[in-house]
Amino acid sequence: MLVVTFAGARISGNPFDYLYDDGLTAEQRAELSAEFGLDRPLPAQFAAYVGALATGNFGVSIAQRRPVLDLYAEALPSTLVLAVSAFALTLAVGLPLGVLAAVRRGRFWGGVAMGVAFLGYAMPHFVLAIILVLVFGLALSWLPSVGGDTPWHYVLPTVTLAAGLVASVVRFLRGEMLEVMGQDHVRTARATGLSGPRVLWGHVARNAALPVLTIVGLQLNGLINGSLIIETVFALPGIGQTFVGAVQVRDYPVLQFGVMAYALVVVVINLGVDALYAVADPRIRRGGATRMAEA
Amino acid sequence: MTPPLLSVRGLGVTFATPFGxxxxxxxxxxxxxxxxILALVGESGSGKSVASLAVMGVLGPGGDGARVQVEGSAIWDAKVDLLRAPHRPGLAMVFQEPMTALNPVLRIGRTIGEAVARHDGVRGEAVTARVTTLLAEMGLPDPARVARAYPHELSGGMRQRALIALAMACRPRLLIADEPTTALDSTVQARVLGLLAGLRRSHGLAMLLVTHDFGVVAQIADRVAVMYGGRVVETGPVAALLAHPAHPYTRALLAAVPRLDLARGEALPAEEMPGTPPDPRHPPPGCRFHPRCAVARPGLCDSGPPPAPQALGPGRAAACHLLAA
Incomplete structure (x- = not known):
């Protein structure tokens, strides 16, 4: 991971070529290189990088001459707000819509639910973002479309980011619901005289939602990718912006930290999803009550 | 004679399939x-399970033309929907497959507790107490621990007892049991049958027992209804029917029961009844059994449906052309 980001960043170009449009004299370039340690052989640079990481020093931005950590810390709240609200919106819209799609399958509202889902699935983030900006930002002027100053600024990015996730929640939940509905234990629940809604929400939706939640968890990875594009389109001052900005000027330390942090987040999410499986499904839980023998 | 607890007349079920x-x-x-205890017996596909599910109202759409009454009041509604099961007070069901008939992500106590809350209208501690009592009544040791367990933590026999406890939580007067012991090994099977017999004695419970096992029938049932091709072909008290089957199908079915008193290889029962049960998509004309019947008379059995069941003695009847002739 470290090697790939380190090498990849250096292969793609030199930050000074991008930062100074007018060009630099040989002396200026040498001076800057020395300041950031880029004049040393690559193995030595790599050793210094890893050594600094081990002591918790993530380096200084070449473009902005500020600690990398500070840059990301400033951008984090904006991205967190976006991610959390998109996730909440996904669950708030996706779960009822998924249940609707299953219960009313083959009928009008089921078709509507699936139509919404497929639309969200088929539409790339950036297309939806631009459509939303055109309609709500420019034509209707209801919502701001650029920047992150007020809560209203987050509405369009959140909707954009949630759209794809809603689509997959609806599709997966519908499939799971239909499968669970056919299972024997649902018949048992009905035979005990439980009311329809009780069976639907307490037995069918409950059992169906568990695998769906884990799938959604895995898609948080996609949510992170999406936030890169969306923050750029809506000019939200988040982590994605910081990262994309760093790519554009080959700001090595910022780039390296960004990739590393994303990799870490992906690992943590996957771990969290696995843990969620165990919470959700008692059959996977370890160290629980042992199998009872026939007495 | 006492009026029947459950009365089923003309119960038909049609499934929509890709083949029509x-x-x-x-x-x-x-x-x-x-x-x-009435045992519904017959081969696979004879309609015995379908009948029990339809009476319980958990079959989904497709039922028709029936008059189904519990204690004289009609419970039949042809428009049963998967998630809008009609509540059938006085009826409860024990299902065949204890592995899958319990919700895998809920603790046993929670599943049974839901039924207790529904039928007793109680909450909280009272539910827990009733669940524990029910599980104990099923002969489960350490009922409190079983209530905290998930279905996968229990053995097949324990799960079946938990399912019976769940059914008893509905305070039924009629228990419908669809092959309740088929999935169990024979020692556990005997104990579960003993439990059902005990419940009948202690609660005055009636049962509709669906089975293909004449051993189970002989052990626990009072009367038998033999089904073939979606209809009841013979009914009667267990002892009389087993000793003197009247319908040719019942005779063939009884002859197919493996016996311990025959020498190896002697009189292979398969000879008794050639062929397979009728294809319900293309039922044979006339009596449904005539293509496999050893005593069928051409011109009679293949021409029209068999007559209404003929009374053959106390509580006995069979639907066969030859008995009517």
Whole structure:
């Protein structure tokens, strides 16, 4: 991971070529290189990088001459707000819509639910973002479309980011619901005289939602990718912006930290999803009550 | 004679399949008296399970033309929907497959507790107490621990007892049991049958027992209804019917029961009844059994449906051309 980001960043170009449009004299370039340690052989640079990481020093931005950590810390709240609200919106819209799609399958509202889902699935983030900006930002002027100053600024990015996730929640939940509905234990629940809604929400939706939640968890990875594009389109001052900005000027330390942090987040999410499986499904839980023998 | 607890007349069920409609049940009639155990027997596809599920109202759409009454009041509604099960007070069901019939992500106590809350209208501690009592009544040791367990933590026999506890939580007067012991090994099977017999004695419970096992029938049932091709072909008290089967199908079915008193290889029972049960998509004309019947008379059995069941003695009847002739 470290090697790939380190090498990849250096292969793609030199930050000074991008930062100074007018060009630099040989002396200026040498001076800057020395300041950031880029004049040393690559193995030595790599050793210094890893050594600094081990002591918790993530380096200084070449473009902005500020600690990398500070840059990301400033951008984090904006991205967190976006991610959390998109996730909440996904669950708030996706779960009822998924249940609707299953219960009313083959009928009008089921078709509507699936139509919404497929639309969200088929539409790339950036297309939806631009459509939303055109309609709500420019034509209707209801919502701001650029920047992150007020809560209203987050509405369009959140909707954009949630759209794809809603689509997959609806599709997966519908499939799971239909499968669970056919299972024997649902018949048992009905035979005990439980009311329809009780069976639907307490037995069918409950059992169906568990695998769906884990799938959604895995898609948080996609949510992170999406936030890169969306923050750029809506000019939200988040982590994605910081990262994309760093790519554009080959700001090595910022780039390296960004990739590393994303990799870490992906690992943590996957771990969290696995843990969620165990919470959700008692059959996977370890160290629980042992199998009872026939007495 | 006491009026029947459950009375079923002309119960038909049609399944919509990719190959067109299939008549799974074609006008079945049977009664269960209070406190009586009626066994529905027949081959796979005879309609015995379908009949039990339809009476319980958990079959989904497709039922028709029936008059189904519990204690004289009609419970039949042809428009049953998967998630809008009609509540059938006085009825409860024990299912065949204890592995899958319990919700895998809920603790046993929670599943049974839901039924207790529904039928007793109680909450909290009272539910827990009743669940524990029910599980103990099923002969489960350490009922409090079983209540905290998930279905996968229990053995097959324990799960089946938990399922029976769940059914008893509905305070039924009629228990419908669909092959309740088929998935269990034989020692556990005997104990579960003993439990059901005990419940009948202690609660005055009537049962509709669906089975293909004449051993189970002989052990626990009072009366038998033999089904073939979606209809009841013979009914009667267990001892009389097993000793002197009247319908050729019942005779063939009984002859197919493996016996321990025959020498190896002697009189292979398969000879008794050639062929397979009728394809419900294309039922044979006339009596449904005639293509496999050893005594069928051409011109009679293949020409029209068999007559209404002929009374053959106390509580006995069979639907056969030859008996009517």
């Amino acid at each position: 409609p299939v008549r799974g049940l074609d006008g079945a009639d049977f009664d269960v008296a209070p406190g009586e």
